[in-house]
Amino acid sequence: MRRALWVELRRGTAPYAALAMFGAGVWVLAAHPDDWGGRWVGLADYLRVSLLVLCPLMVCAGAWQAGRERRRDIGELIAATPRPGWHSLVAAWLAVTLAGVAGTAVAFGGAAVLVARVATYAGGDWWQRAAVGVLALAAASAGGVLVGRRVPLRVAAPIAGLATYLGLAILTYWNAAPARLSPAYDGRRMYSLVPEWVIEWQATWLVALTVLLLAVAVRRWRVALLAGGVAVAAAVPISTGPSWNRAPADPAAVELVCTSSGPEVCLTRVNAFLLGEVAAVAQPILARLDGIPGAPRRAVDHTVRPAGASVAEDADTVWLYLDFQATALGGLANAEDLRTAFRQETGWGCAYRLQGDEFDQRIHQADNMATDWLLDGSGFWAEGASAGLRELPPSAQRAWFADYLDAVGRCDVPALVRLAEQP
Amino acid sequence: MTTVSVAGLRVSYGNRAVLDDLAIELGVGVHGLLGPNGAGKTTLMRVLATVLRPDRGEVRLLGHRTDDRVGLRQARRRLGYLPQAFGFYPRFTVREFVEYFAWLREMPAARIPLAVDRAIERVGLRDRADDRMKHLSGGMLRRAGIAQAIVNAPRVLLLDEPTAGLDPEQRVEFRTLLRELGRDAVVLVSTHLVEDVAAACARVSLVDDGRLVFAGHPEGLIAAGGDGDSGDSPIERGYTAVLRGARQVSR
Numbered sequence: 001m002r003r004a005l006w007v008e009l010r011r012g013t014a015p016y017a018a019l020a021m022f023g024a025g026v027w028v029l030a031a032h033p034d035d036w037g038g039r040w041v042g043l044a045d046y047l048r049v050s051l052l053v054l055c056p057l058m059v060c061a062g063a064w065q066a067g068r069e070r071r072r073d074i075g076e077l078i079a080a081t082p083r084p085g086w087h088s089l090v091a092a093w094l095a096v097t098l099a100g101v102a103g104t105a106v107a108f109g110g111a112a113v114l115v116a117r118v119a120t121y122a123g124g125d126w127w128q129r130a131a132v133g134v135l136a137l138a139a140a141s142a143g144g145v146l147v148g149r150r151v152p153l154r155v156a157a158p159i160a161g162l163a164t165y166l167g168l169a170i171l172t173y174w175n176a177a178p179a180r181l182s183p184a185y186d187g188r189r190m191y192s193l194v195p196e197w198v199i200e201w202q203a204t205w206l207v208a209l210t211v212l213l214l215a216v217a218v219r220r221w222r223v224a225l226l227a228g229g230v231a232v233a234a235a236v237p238i239s240t241g242p243s244w245n246r247a248p249a250d251p252a253a254v255e256l257v258c259t260s261s262g263p264e265v266c267l268t269r270v271n272a273f274l275l276g277e278v279a280a281v282a283q284p285i286l287a288r289l290d291g292i293p294g295a296p297r298r299a300v301d302h303t304v305r306p307a308g309a310s311v312a313e314d315a316d317t318v319w320l321y322l323d324f325q326a327t328a329l330g331g332l333a334n335a336e337d338l339r340t341a342f343r344q345e346t347g348w349g350c351a352y353r354l355q356g357d358e359f360d361q362r363i364h365q366a367d368n369m370a371t372d373w374l375l376d377g378s379g380f381w382a383e384g385a386s387a388g389l390r391e392l393p394p395s396a397q398r399a400w401f402a403d404y405l406d407a408v409g410r411c412d413v414p415a416l417v418r419l420a421e422q423p
Numbered sequence: 424m425t426t427v428s429v430a431g432l433r434v435s436y437g438n439r440a441v442l443d444d445l446a447i448e449l450g451v452g453v454h455g456l457l458g459p460n461g462a463g464k465t466t467l468m469r470v471l472a473t474v475l476r477p478d479r480g481e482v483r484l485l486g487h488r489t490d491d492r493v494g495l496r497q498a499r500r501r502l503g504y505l506p507q508a509f510g511f512y513p514r515f516t517v518r519e520f521v522e523y524f525a526w527l528r529e530m531p532a533a534r535i536p537l538a539v540d541r542a543i544e545r546v547g548l549r550d551r552a553d554d555r556m557k558h559l560s561g562g563m564l565r566r567a568g569i570a571q572a573i574v575n576a577p578r579v580l581l582l583d584e585p586t587a588g589l590d591p592e593q594r595v596e597f598r599t600l601l602r603e604l605g606r607d608a609v610v611l612v613s614t615h616l617v618e619d620v621a622a623a624c625a626r627v628s629l630v631d632d633g634r635l636v637f638a639g640h641p642e643g644l645i646a647a648g649g650d651g652d653s654g655d656s657p658i659e660r661g662y663t664a665v666l667r668g669a670r671q672v673s674r
Contacts, residue, residue: 003535004526011514074510077571079474081527082499088527 001091008095012068017061017096017141018103024053025107034333036111037326038118038273041190041253043111044126047104047133051184052168055140058100060161062144063151065096066217070152086218089145093214097141101134111328118330120272123252128199135206136183140164142213149217177239181205190270190323191254191303192247198238205234254304263287264298271301271322277332278320285342285374286318292398294405299341318342343371363413366420370404373397426450426609427471427579432480434466441466443633445480453605455620455641456613457662458630464613465507467630468583471611472504485578500529503577507584507613509568513557517548517567520556524571542574545600547593561588569597573604580610586619598623621645621658629665636669 008014028050029036036046066089069075078088108130147160171182183206208231215224257275258266263286265279282299289295302319320341325333332338372386389397400419407415427449434442442463458464469475470482473489485501487494511520521542525535543552546566551559559567565588572580586594601623604610614620620627621641629637629644637644641658648660652667 003532004523007515007519007523011512011516011519068512069510072510072512073508074512076469076472076474076506076508077504077510077524078527080472080499080502080504080506081524082496082529083527 001087004088004091005095005098008065008092009099012092012095013061013065014095014099017058017065018099020057020061021054021100021103022107023103024057025050025104026110028053029107029111029328033328034324034326036115037328037333038115038120038330039190039270039326040112040115040119040122041124041126041129041250041270042326043108043115044130044133045189047108047130048136048183048185051133051136051140052165052172054100054104055136055168055184056161056165058096058137058140059144059147059164060157061096061100062093062141063148063157063160064144065092066145066148067151067154067156068092068148071154084218086214086220089149089218090214093141093145096144097138100141101137104134104137114328114330118273120257121253121269124250125194125196125199129194132183132199132202132206135203135210139183139206139210139213142210142217146213146217177243180238180243181235188323189247191249191268193250194247198241201234201238205231205238208234249303254301256300256304259283263290265300265320266298267301267320267322268303271303271325273330274322274325274332277335278322278338281332281335281338282318282320282342284376285339288374288376289401292402292405294402294409339375342374362417362420366404366407366416369420370401370408373401426485427611428481428483429467429471430481432467432470432482433478434463434470434475435478441633442470442477445630445633445635447628447635447638449609449611449626451605451607451609452625453601453610453612453623455617455624455627456611456630457615457617457620457627459666462630463633464630465583468504468506468581468611468613471579472502472506472581473499474504498579500575501578502528503572503575503580505565505568505572505582505585509564511556511564511567513555515556516553517543517556517559517570518552520567521570521574525574528575530575538574538576542570545573545603546570547596562590562593565589566593569600576608578608580604580608581613582610583613584615585612586614586616594619617658617662618656621656629662631666631669634669637665 029046032046035049036042069078078085143164144157144160147156151160153159168182168184171179172184172186183202208227211227212224212231215221215227253270254268256266257269257272258264259275259279262279262283265275265282265286267275267278278299286297286299289297296318297316299318299320302321305319318341320338325337327333369386369389373389389400392400400422403415404419407419427447429445429447432442432445433440445463445467447467456464456467466475470477471484473484473495476490482489484498487498489495489498515523518539521539522535525539530538540552543549546569548563548566548570551563556564556567565585569582569585572582586597589597598619601610601612605625612619612624624641626639627637627641627644628635637647644661644665645657646661647668648654648657648662648664650660652660652664654660654663
């Protein structure tokens with residue numbers, strides 16, 4: 001088998017599969033580094049998201065490889081040999097799978113090197129999630145092998161790939177129990193622990209599916225029946241069990257890591273690699289708010305905000321959204337987006353709540369003044385709005401902002417109008 | 424010693440019988456299989472190569488019945504086959520291609536490298552062993568096909584139109600190879616080139632319309648012909664005479 005595998009790895013579809021998977025891997029990684037930068041679990045999750053593209057490619061490669069005998073008119077020659085048909089088929093499937101996985105591994109391995117430089121949390125179940133992704137690639141190439149072996153069309157490979165893409169896309173966004181059988185998902189599970197039983201059953205389901213597809217391809221009906229039974233046995237608990245979309249948080253992942261000096265900025269351990277850069281943005285703003293009644297005193301990663309998290313919601317806290325804030329190298333992607341979190345503190349909610357006759361443009365004016373003052377004249381959506389306010393003595397400025405927070409908290413329109421005209 | 428035995432063989436495509444009640448016994452040596460187009464030569468070769476299951480009849484290769492799963496596998500291990508339509512993997516080198524078929528024929532792994540080198544050398548492709556198949560000429564491809572057929576030192580070697588695409592010099596070399604292979608194996612060569620049969624085969628079988636109409640030595644076939652029969656050589660005249668006689672009988 002090793003001899004045939006080696007030849008297939010060099011001369012079959014395998015080299016092309018490796019190249020295609022590497023290219024696709026790099027492409028998907030480059031498309032959204034904010035989804036995985038600096039986070040092991042983010043990278044593993046992103047592999048699962050990328051299966052939407054990678055699995056169809058594997059199906060395509062498997063189908064092209066398995067259709068080779070027919071394309072090259074060599075079936076009769078092989079049929080006269082004693083070796084059972086499944087040997088050469090498994091060698092061909094294994095070659096495509098190993099090559100495809102290797103191509104993916106090189107692409108994601110490069111990303112892993114970048115993650116390793118900055119990652120602050122290596123725990124959780126990231127490697128199990130990644131392993132299930134690899135099993136999914138093996139199952140996809142087995143599906144391709146079945147198509148290539150059974151469908152006597154040259155276009156079978158691209159059509160099978162396209163069909164897989166559409167099928168996975170539907171399953172990914174279909175919020176129904178059977179959709180959980182799909183190995184590809186929409187990500188966003190960085191802070192939770194997928195239950196162990198889910199990963200175990202998913203792995204069993206994918207291995208059984210792989211064996212089933214290969215067995216049907218070589219018409220080994222008993223093996224197919226056995227593998228089909230195992231696949232069904234694994235599929236039932238996955239699709240009928242409780243949804244893991246609301247899986248409990250990983251306590252170690254969402255443990256807060258805080259700045260040791262200056263106004264308090266706390267990020268979850270998963271996002272702690274951004275703490276320095278986030279603090280550089282948030283601390284000057286928090287310092288400006290220091291001592292103003294009703295103003296927030298600290299900034300905290302929004303991840304811990306949901307019910308059951310370690311920090312209760314309170315008015316003293318500004319919640320920072322960091323899910324899409326990492327670059328490939330682990331830096332802060334967009335400081336301006338981070339400042340948006342502070343904009344929420346300046347009462348825009350009140351302006352939006354008012355309707356029709358109640359609304360007065362001067363409310364917006366007051367909001368813009370507050371935002372611009374808070375961000376020290378650098379808020380691009382309200383730049384220069386607080387010029388008059390900032391000419392007042394510092395204590396008057398802080399008093400104005402305190403009054404503003406009070407008025408916004410009550411959504412007191414006359415008070416907001418008065419504040420807009422005051423400086 | 425008889426090593427290929429066929430009795431009561433019937434193969435049909437739809438309602439048309441391609442081989443009907445055919446019986447043939449082949450021993451060690453080179454056998455020529457002659458017959459006009461559509462006579463059933465390739466069908467017989469495919470049955471003997473175990474890729475086509477007959478409707479009826481018994482086929483024994485090296486003493487193993489081909490309708491028995493265990494026997495079939497054992498027979499295939501000692502079988503070499505070059506089909507008329509020879510497909511190949513263009514990206515494989517000659518060595519890799521022959522090696523792949525050595526593996527498919529379940530040769531012991533330790534014996535494969537030497538056997539591959541020997542097979543490639545015997546067909547005169549040693550200096551092209553590491554060339555990709557897609558870079559070979561038609562004649563070289565045919566020789567590579569022969570190399571894969573002989574890599575396992577088969578006891579039964581079936582060659583369907585093996586000399587197609589070979590130049591005269593290569594055909595002479597090929598006949599020498601055939602004689603060498605026929606010393607300890609059953610070699611059955613299906614061909615239209617009766618001169619090849621006369622030159623290389625110890626025995627000849629002639630099939631027409633699915634029936635065996637002649638089996639014997641090439642000299643016997645030559646003797647069957649007369650001056651009045653069509654053909655440029657004695658064996659061609661014998662060939663046409665036997666066919667004519669068989670067709671008259673069947674009418």
